[in-house]
Amino acid sequence: MLPLDNSKPNTSAILAGLIDDKYGDETLEELALLAETAGAKVLAKVTQKRTGKDPAYYLGLGKVQEIAQMVENLGANAVIFDDDLTPVQIRNLENLIGVQIIDRTTLVLDIFAQRARSLEGKIQVELAQLQHMLPRLTGKGIELSREGGGIGTRGPGETKLETDRRHIRRRIAHLKKELERIKKNRRLLRSSRKYPVISLVGYTNAGKSTLMNALTGAGVSANNRLFDTLDTTTRALTLPDGRKVLLSDTVGFIRKLPHEVIEAFKATLEEVREADLLIHVADASSPKVDQEIATVKSVLKEIGADSIPTILALNKVDKANNIIIPGEENTVEISALCGTNLDLLLEKICKLLPQTREHALIFIPYEYGFLLDEIHENSYVEREEFKPDGIEIEGMIDTVLLRKIKKYLY
Secondary structure (H helix, E strand, O other): OOOEOOOOOOEEEEEEEEOEOOOEOHHHHHHHHHHHHHOEEEEEEEEEOOOOOEOOOEOOHHHHHHHHHHHHHHOOOEEEEOOOOOHHHHHHHHHHHOOEEEOHHHHHHHHHHHHOOOHHHHHHHHHHHHHHHHHHOOOOOOOOOOOOEOOOOOOOOOOOOOOOHHHHHHHHHHHHHHHHHHHHHHHHHHHHOOOOEEEEEEEOOOOHHHHHHHHHOOOOOOOOOOOOOOOOEEEEEEOOOOOEEEEEEOOOEOOOOOHHHHHHOHHHHHHHHOOOEEEEEEEOOOOOHHHHHHHHHHHHHHOOOOOOOEEEEEEOOOOOOOOOOOOOOOEEEOEOOOOEOHHHHHHHHHHHOOOOEEEEEEEEEHHHOOHHHHHHHHOEEEEEEEEOOEEEEEEEEEHHHHHHOHHHEO
16 A cells, blocks of 8 residues: 655545445445544545455456546545455555555554554554554565655654565564563553452443543543544542542444454453443444444454443433433443433442442451551441540441451451
Protein backbone atom coordinates (compact mmCIF):
# COMPACT_ATOMS: atom_id res chain seq x y z
CA MET A 1 0.00 0.00 0.00
CA LEU A 2 1.67 3.17 -1.18
CA PRO A 3 1.96 6.20 1.11
CA LEU A 4 0.09 9.28 0.07
CA ASP A 5 1.88 12.16 -1.55
CA ASN A 6 2.68 14.68 1.18
CA SER A 7 1.57 17.49 -1.13
CA LYS A 8 -2.02 16.23 -0.87
CA PRO A 9 -3.38 17.52 2.44
CA ASN A 10 -6.42 15.24 2.50
CA THR A 11 -7.35 11.73 1.50
CA SER A 12 -10.29 11.67 -0.90
CA ALA A 13 -11.52 8.11 -0.89
CA ILE A 14 -13.96 5.73 -2.48
CA LEU A 15 -15.20 2.98 -0.17
CA ALA A 16 -15.68 -0.58 -1.39
CA GLY A 17 -17.05 -3.69 0.25
CA LEU A 18 -19.03 -6.88 -0.03
CA ILE A 19 -22.65 -7.16 1.10
CA ASP A 20 -23.36 -10.15 3.33
CA ASP A 21 -26.64 -11.63 4.54
CA LYS A 22 -25.98 -10.76 8.19
CA TYR A 23 -25.21 -7.03 8.05
CA GLY A 24 -26.04 -6.05 4.48
CA ASP A 25 -24.21 -2.84 3.66
CA GLU A 26 -24.18 -1.63 7.31
CA THR A 27 -20.49 -2.37 7.75
CA LEU A 28 -19.80 0.05 4.90
CA GLU A 29 -21.63 2.74 6.86
CA GLU A 30 -19.28 2.05 9.75
CA LEU A 31 -16.33 2.09 7.34
CA ALA A 32 -17.41 5.58 6.27
CA LEU A 33 -17.34 6.72 9.91
CA LEU A 34 -13.91 5.17 10.35
CA ALA A 35 -12.63 6.85 7.18
CA GLU A 36 -13.93 10.24 8.30
CA THR A 37 -12.41 9.70 11.75
CA ALA A 38 -9.05 9.07 10.09
CA GLY A 39 -9.38 12.34 8.20
CA ALA A 40 -10.57 11.09 4.80
CA LYS A 41 -13.25 12.65 2.66
CA VAL A 42 -15.63 9.97 1.39
CA LEU A 43 -16.57 10.58 -2.24
CA ALA A 44 -18.57 7.44 -2.99
CA LYS A 45 -19.45 3.92 -1.80
CA VAL A 46 -19.36 0.81 -3.95
CA THR A 47 -20.82 -2.53 -2.88
CA GLN A 48 -21.15 -5.94 -4.48
CA LYS A 49 -23.07 -9.01 -3.40
CA ARG A 50 -21.25 -12.24 -4.16
CA THR A 51 -20.76 -15.61 -2.51
CA GLY A 52 -17.10 -15.01 -1.63
CA LYS A 53 -14.11 -12.75 -2.06
CA ASP A 54 -12.38 -12.81 -5.43
CA PRO A 55 -8.85 -14.13 -4.74
CA ALA A 56 -7.31 -11.75 -7.25
CA TYR A 57 -9.26 -8.51 -6.78
CA TYR A 58 -11.47 -9.01 -3.66
CA LEU A 59 -14.41 -7.75 -5.78
CA GLY A 60 -15.20 -8.96 -9.26
CA LEU A 61 -12.97 -7.66 -12.05
CA GLY A 62 -15.84 -5.74 -13.63
CA LYS A 63 -16.63 -3.97 -10.35
CA VAL A 64 -12.96 -3.07 -9.85
CA GLN A 65 -12.84 -1.59 -13.37
CA GLU A 66 -15.93 0.42 -12.45
CA ILE A 67 -14.11 1.73 -9.35
CA ALA A 68 -11.09 2.66 -11.47
CA GLN A 69 -13.35 4.76 -13.69
CA MET A 70 -14.94 6.40 -10.62
CA VAL A 71 -11.49 7.25 -9.27
CA GLU A 72 -10.67 9.06 -12.49
CA ASN A 73 -14.04 10.85 -12.67
CA LEU A 74 -14.16 11.94 -9.02
CA GLY A 75 -10.46 12.65 -8.52
CA ALA A 76 -10.07 10.20 -5.62
CA ASN A 77 -6.57 9.42 -4.40
CA ALA A 78 -7.41 6.28 -2.39
CA VAL A 79 -9.80 3.34 -2.28
CA ILE A 80 -10.62 1.90 1.14
CA PHE A 81 -11.80 -1.71 1.31
CA ASP A 82 -14.01 -3.09 4.09
CA ASP A 83 -11.92 -6.23 4.74
CA ASP A 84 -8.30 -7.26 4.98
CA LEU A 85 -6.61 -7.68 1.61
CA THR A 86 -3.96 -10.20 0.63
CA PRO A 87 -0.64 -9.10 -0.89
CA VAL A 88 -1.82 -10.35 -4.30
CA GLN A 89 -5.08 -8.42 -4.07
CA ILE A 90 -3.28 -5.23 -3.04
CA ARG A 91 -0.82 -5.47 -5.91
CA ASN A 92 -3.52 -6.23 -8.47
CA LEU A 93 -5.78 -3.44 -7.22
CA GLU A 94 -2.96 -0.89 -7.21
CA ASN A 95 -1.99 -1.85 -10.77
CA LEU A 96 -5.55 -1.66 -12.04
CA ILE A 97 -6.88 1.36 -10.12
CA GLY A 98 -3.66 3.35 -9.88
CA VAL A 99 -4.15 4.95 -6.45
CA GLN A 100 -3.45 4.02 -2.84
CA ILE A 101 -5.25 0.87 -1.66
CA ILE A 102 -6.16 0.78 2.03
CA ASP A 103 -7.76 -2.16 3.82
CA ARG A 104 -9.88 -2.05 6.96
CA THR A 105 -7.14 -2.99 9.41
CA THR A 106 -4.75 -0.35 8.03
CA LEU A 107 -7.51 2.22 8.47
CA VAL A 108 -8.29 1.21 12.06
CA LEU A 109 -4.61 1.17 13.01
CA ASP A 110 -4.15 4.62 11.48
CA ILE A 111 -6.85 5.95 13.84
CA PHE A 112 -5.17 4.17 16.74
CA ALA A 113 -1.87 5.81 15.80
CA GLN A 114 -3.54 9.21 16.04
CA ARG A 115 -5.12 8.42 19.43
CA ALA A 116 -2.24 6.70 21.25
CA ARG A 117 -0.74 8.92 23.94
CA SER A 118 0.99 6.61 26.44
CA LEU A 119 4.19 4.69 25.73
CA GLU A 120 2.27 1.44 26.07
CA GLY A 121 -0.37 2.58 23.58
CA LYS A 122 2.24 3.64 21.04
CA ILE A 123 4.12 0.34 21.37
CA GLN A 124 0.92 -1.65 20.89
CA VAL A 125 -0.07 0.36 17.82
CA GLU A 126 3.35 0.06 16.21
CA LEU A 127 3.43 -3.69 16.86
CA ALA A 128 0.00 -4.15 15.29
CA GLN A 129 1.00 -2.04 12.27
CA LEU A 130 4.20 -4.01 11.70
CA GLN A 131 2.47 -7.38 12.12
CA HIS A 132 -0.14 -6.34 9.59
CA MET A 133 2.42 -4.94 7.17
CA LEU A 134 5.02 -7.72 7.23
CA PRO A 135 3.16 -10.36 5.16
CA ARG A 136 2.06 -7.65 2.72
CA LEU A 137 5.61 -6.68 1.75
CA THR A 138 6.15 -9.89 -0.21
CA GLY A 139 7.03 -9.22 -3.82
CA LYS A 140 6.10 -5.55 -3.71
CA GLY A 141 9.59 -4.26 -4.34
CA ILE A 142 8.49 -0.84 -3.07
CA GLU A 143 10.32 1.07 -0.37
CA LEU A 144 7.67 2.24 2.07
CA SER A 145 8.81 5.62 3.29
CA ARG A 146 6.79 6.93 6.23
CA GLU A 147 7.76 10.52 5.49
CA GLY A 148 4.58 11.06 3.52
CA GLY A 149 1.22 11.95 5.00
CA GLY A 150 -2.17 10.35 5.06
CA ILE A 151 -3.88 7.15 6.16
CA GLY A 152 -1.55 4.25 6.78
CA THR A 153 1.50 6.48 7.19
CA ARG A 154 1.03 7.63 10.78
CA GLY A 155 2.34 6.05 13.92
CA PRO A 156 5.44 5.71 16.07
CA GLY A 157 7.56 4.71 13.08
CA GLU A 158 6.39 7.39 10.67
CA THR A 159 9.77 9.07 9.96
CA LYS A 160 11.35 6.04 8.26
CA LEU A 161 10.16 2.45 8.07
CA GLU A 162 12.59 0.06 6.36
CA THR A 163 11.11 -2.66 4.22
CA ASP A 164 13.86 -5.09 5.05
CA ARG A 165 11.95 -8.03 6.49
CA ARG A 166 14.68 -8.97 8.95
CA HIS A 167 14.71 -5.43 10.32
CA ILE A 168 10.91 -5.51 10.80
CA ARG A 169 11.07 -8.93 12.48
CA ARG A 170 13.74 -7.64 14.86
CA ARG A 171 11.58 -4.63 15.62
CA ILE A 172 8.54 -6.85 16.25
CA ALA A 173 10.58 -9.05 18.60
CA HIS A 174 11.78 -5.96 20.48
CA LEU A 175 8.26 -4.55 20.82
CA LYS A 176 6.94 -7.90 22.06
CA LYS A 177 9.64 -7.94 24.76
CA GLU A 178 8.66 -4.41 25.79
CA LEU A 179 5.00 -5.41 25.99
CA GLU A 180 5.89 -8.49 28.02
CA ARG A 181 7.73 -6.23 30.45
CA ILE A 182 4.64 -4.00 30.65
CA LYS A 183 2.41 -7.05 31.21
CA LYS A 184 4.64 -8.19 34.10
CA ASN A 185 4.43 -4.73 35.66
CA ARG A 186 0.64 -4.84 35.27
CA ARG A 187 0.52 -8.24 36.99
CA LEU A 188 2.55 -6.86 39.89
CA LEU A 189 0.21 -3.90 40.16
CA ARG A 190 -2.84 -6.16 40.06
CA SER A 191 -1.42 -8.44 42.76
CA SER A 192 -0.85 -5.43 45.03
CA ARG A 193 -4.28 -3.90 44.52
CA LYS A 194 -6.46 -3.65 47.60
CA TYR A 195 -9.69 -3.05 45.74
CA PRO A 196 -11.89 -4.89 43.22
CA VAL A 197 -11.71 -3.77 39.58
CA ILE A 198 -14.69 -2.86 37.39
CA SER A 199 -14.02 -2.47 33.65
CA LEU A 200 -16.12 -0.42 31.27
CA VAL A 201 -16.48 -2.18 27.93
CA GLY A 202 -18.59 -1.48 24.89
CA TYR A 203 -18.85 -0.52 21.28
CA THR A 204 -16.76 2.49 20.36
CA ASN A 205 -18.52 5.81 20.98
CA ALA A 206 -21.14 4.23 23.27
CA GLY A 207 -20.32 6.69 26.06
CA LYS A 208 -17.89 4.78 28.29
CA SER A 209 -15.69 7.81 28.97
CA THR A 210 -18.73 10.00 29.70
CA LEU A 211 -19.88 7.39 32.22
CA MET A 212 -16.39 7.25 33.75
CA ASN A 213 -16.48 11.03 34.21
CA ALA A 214 -20.01 10.97 35.64
CA LEU A 215 -19.15 8.31 38.24
CA THR A 216 -15.65 9.41 39.23
CA GLY A 217 -15.12 12.98 37.99
CA ALA A 218 -12.09 11.65 36.10
CA GLY A 219 -12.13 14.43 33.49
CA VAL A 220 -11.03 12.09 30.70
CA SER A 221 -11.61 13.05 27.06
CA ALA A 222 -15.18 12.18 26.03
CA ASN A 223 -15.60 13.50 22.52
CA ASN A 224 -18.29 12.21 20.17
CA ARG A 225 -15.96 10.28 17.88
CA LEU A 226 -14.78 6.73 17.26
CA PHE A 227 -11.92 5.40 19.39
CA ASP A 228 -11.61 8.60 21.40
CA THR A 229 -10.22 6.46 24.25
CA LEU A 230 -7.30 4.19 23.42
CA ASP A 231 -5.11 4.24 26.52
CA THR A 232 -6.52 2.67 29.67
CA THR A 233 -7.71 5.08 32.37
CA THR A 234 -8.32 3.89 35.95
CA ARG A 235 -9.96 5.89 38.75
CA ALA A 236 -11.11 5.15 42.30
CA LEU A 237 -14.83 4.94 43.05
CA THR A 238 -16.63 4.57 46.40
CA LEU A 239 -19.84 2.56 46.14
CA PRO A 240 -23.02 3.31 48.14
CA ASP A 241 -22.27 0.34 50.43
CA GLY A 242 -18.91 1.90 51.32
CA ARG A 243 -16.73 -0.42 49.25
CA LYS A 244 -13.91 1.17 47.30
CA VAL A 245 -13.32 -0.08 43.76
CA LEU A 246 -11.19 0.80 40.75
CA LEU A 247 -13.10 1.77 37.60
CA SER A 248 -11.21 1.16 34.36
CA ASP A 249 -12.02 2.54 30.89
CA THR A 250 -10.28 1.20 27.79
CA VAL A 251 -10.50 0.91 24.01
CA GLY A 252 -13.92 0.41 22.41
CA PHE A 253 -14.81 -2.45 20.09
CA ILE A 254 -16.10 -2.52 16.52
CA ARG A 255 -17.30 -5.14 14.05
CA LYS A 256 -14.43 -6.98 12.43
CA LEU A 257 -12.02 -5.84 15.15
CA PRO A 258 -8.68 -6.67 13.51
CA HIS A 259 -6.90 -9.73 14.87
CA GLU A 260 -3.68 -7.70 14.97
CA VAL A 261 -5.37 -5.26 17.37
CA ILE A 262 -6.49 -8.02 19.74
CA GLU A 263 -3.06 -9.66 19.56
CA ALA A 264 -1.08 -6.45 20.12
CA PHE A 265 -3.45 -5.05 22.75
CA LYS A 266 -3.41 -8.15 24.95
CA ALA A 267 -1.64 -6.18 27.68
CA THR A 268 -4.49 -3.67 27.71
CA LEU A 269 -7.27 -6.22 27.22
CA GLU A 270 -5.93 -8.22 30.18
CA GLU A 271 -7.38 -5.43 32.33
CA VAL A 272 -10.79 -6.49 31.04
CA ARG A 273 -10.14 -10.22 31.44
CA GLU A 274 -8.92 -9.78 35.04
CA ALA A 275 -11.80 -7.52 36.13
CA ASP A 276 -14.18 -8.54 38.92
CA LEU A 277 -17.17 -7.00 37.14
CA LEU A 278 -17.86 -5.60 33.67
CA ILE A 279 -20.17 -2.73 32.79
CA HIS A 280 -21.14 -3.20 29.15
CA VAL A 281 -22.06 0.29 27.95
CA ALA A 282 -24.32 0.27 24.88
CA ASP A 283 -25.71 3.19 22.90
CA ALA A 284 -29.48 2.78 23.30
CA SER A 285 -30.08 5.49 20.67
CA SER A 286 -28.27 3.53 17.97
CA PRO A 287 -30.57 1.81 15.46
CA LYS A 288 -28.09 -1.09 15.48
CA VAL A 289 -27.73 -1.39 19.25
CA ASP A 290 -28.60 -5.11 19.26
CA GLN A 291 -25.86 -5.83 16.69
CA GLU A 292 -23.37 -3.68 18.61
CA ILE A 293 -24.15 -5.58 21.81
CA ALA A 294 -23.60 -8.86 19.95
CA THR A 295 -20.25 -7.59 18.61
CA VAL A 296 -19.01 -6.68 22.08
CA LYS A 297 -20.06 -10.07 23.44
CA SER A 298 -18.19 -11.75 20.60
CA VAL A 299 -14.97 -9.84 21.39
CA LEU A 300 -15.33 -10.56 25.11
CA LYS A 301 -15.60 -14.25 24.29
CA GLU A 302 -12.53 -14.04 22.05
CA ILE A 303 -10.40 -12.54 24.82
CA GLY A 304 -11.75 -14.94 27.47
CA ALA A 305 -13.84 -12.42 29.43
CA ASP A 306 -17.32 -13.73 28.66
CA SER A 307 -17.81 -15.46 32.03
CA ILE A 308 -17.27 -12.33 34.16
CA PRO A 309 -20.43 -10.92 35.85
CA THR A 310 -21.73 -8.16 33.58
CA ILE A 311 -24.17 -5.25 33.82
CA LEU A 312 -25.65 -3.99 30.55
CA ALA A 313 -25.86 -0.19 30.83
CA LEU A 314 -28.12 1.09 28.05
CA ASN A 315 -26.74 4.60 27.71
CA LYS A 316 -28.15 7.71 25.98
CA VAL A 317 -31.75 6.91 26.92
CA ASP A 318 -32.40 10.66 26.70
CA LYS A 319 -32.01 10.28 22.92
CA ALA A 320 -33.55 6.82 22.49
CA ASN A 321 -37.07 5.70 21.62
CA ASN A 322 -38.72 2.34 22.32
CA ILE A 323 -35.75 0.54 23.86
CA ILE A 324 -36.28 -3.21 23.52
CA ILE A 325 -33.39 -5.54 24.34
CA PRO A 326 -34.97 -8.97 24.87
CA GLY A 327 -33.33 -11.64 26.97
CA GLU A 328 -30.83 -9.36 28.70
CA GLU A 329 -30.45 -9.71 32.46
CA ASN A 330 -28.98 -7.12 34.82
CA THR A 331 -29.89 -4.23 32.54
CA VAL A 332 -30.05 -0.57 33.61
CA GLU A 333 -31.21 2.26 31.37
CA ILE A 334 -29.05 5.34 31.97
CA SER A 335 -27.90 8.63 30.55
CA ALA A 336 -24.31 9.25 31.58
CA LEU A 337 -24.52 12.79 30.18
CA CYS A 338 -27.70 13.72 32.08
CA GLY A 339 -27.02 11.59 35.18
CA THR A 340 -30.21 9.57 34.70
CA ASN A 341 -30.45 6.37 36.80
CA LEU A 342 -26.79 6.40 37.81
CA ASP A 343 -27.98 5.65 41.36
CA LEU A 344 -29.69 2.50 40.06
CA LEU A 345 -26.50 1.52 38.25
CA LEU A 346 -24.48 1.89 41.45
CA GLU A 347 -27.02 -0.22 43.35
CA LYS A 348 -26.76 -2.90 40.68
CA ILE A 349 -22.95 -2.80 40.97
CA CYS A 350 -23.19 -3.30 44.75
CA LYS A 351 -25.47 -6.29 44.19
CA LEU A 352 -23.43 -8.02 41.46
CA LEU A 353 -19.87 -7.22 42.48
CA PRO A 354 -18.46 -10.32 44.19
CA GLN A 355 -18.58 -9.70 47.92
CA THR A 356 -15.19 -9.17 49.57
CA ARG A 357 -16.61 -8.45 53.02
CA GLU A 358 -18.41 -10.32 55.73
CA HIS A 359 -20.31 -9.22 58.78
CA ALA A 360 -18.20 -9.29 61.94
CA LEU A 361 -17.96 -7.95 65.46
CA ILE A 362 -14.42 -7.09 66.57
CA PHE A 363 -12.77 -5.53 69.59
CA ILE A 364 -9.56 -3.51 69.12
CA PRO A 365 -7.52 -2.70 72.25
CA TYR A 366 -6.42 0.93 72.41
CA GLU A 367 -2.73 -0.05 72.04
CA TYR A 368 -3.61 -1.41 68.60
CA GLY A 369 -5.65 1.63 67.62
CA PHE A 370 -3.45 2.09 64.53
CA LEU A 371 -5.58 -0.64 62.93
CA LEU A 372 -8.62 1.64 62.91
CA ASP A 373 -7.50 3.55 59.81
CA GLU A 374 -7.15 0.33 57.81
CA ILE A 375 -10.51 -0.93 59.05
CA HIS A 376 -12.30 2.27 58.06
CA GLU A 377 -10.52 2.39 54.70
CA ASN A 378 -11.43 -1.14 53.61
CA SER A 379 -14.66 -1.86 55.47
CA TYR A 380 -18.16 -0.55 56.08
CA VAL A 381 -18.48 0.26 59.78
CA GLU A 382 -22.08 0.09 61.02
CA ARG A 383 -21.36 0.68 64.71
CA GLU A 384 -18.37 1.91 66.67
CA GLU A 385 -18.39 2.03 70.47
CA PHE A 386 -15.56 3.26 72.69
CA LYS A 387 -15.16 1.23 75.88
CA PRO A 388 -12.71 1.55 78.80
CA ASP A 389 -10.11 -0.83 77.36
CA GLY A 390 -10.75 -0.64 73.63
CA ILE A 391 -13.08 -0.04 70.71
CA GLU A 392 -15.93 -2.34 69.70
CA ILE A 393 -16.65 -2.30 65.97
CA GLU A 394 -19.47 -3.98 64.05
CA GLY A 395 -19.91 -3.95 60.30
CA MET A 396 -19.01 -5.46 56.95
CA ILE A 397 -15.28 -6.08 57.29
CA ASP A 398 -12.88 -6.81 54.43
CA THR A 399 -12.20 -10.57 54.39
CA VAL A 400 -8.45 -10.16 53.85
CA LEU A 401 -8.28 -7.75 56.78
CA LEU A 402 -10.35 -10.12 58.93
CA ARG A 403 -7.76 -12.85 58.51
CA LYS A 404 -5.13 -10.38 59.62
CA ILE A 405 -7.00 -9.32 62.79
CA LYS A 406 -8.89 -12.57 63.52
CA LYS A 407 -7.63 -12.65 67.10
CA TYR A 408 -9.74 -9.55 67.81
CA LEU A 409 -12.99 -11.21 66.66
CA TYR A 410 -15.78 -11.49 69.26
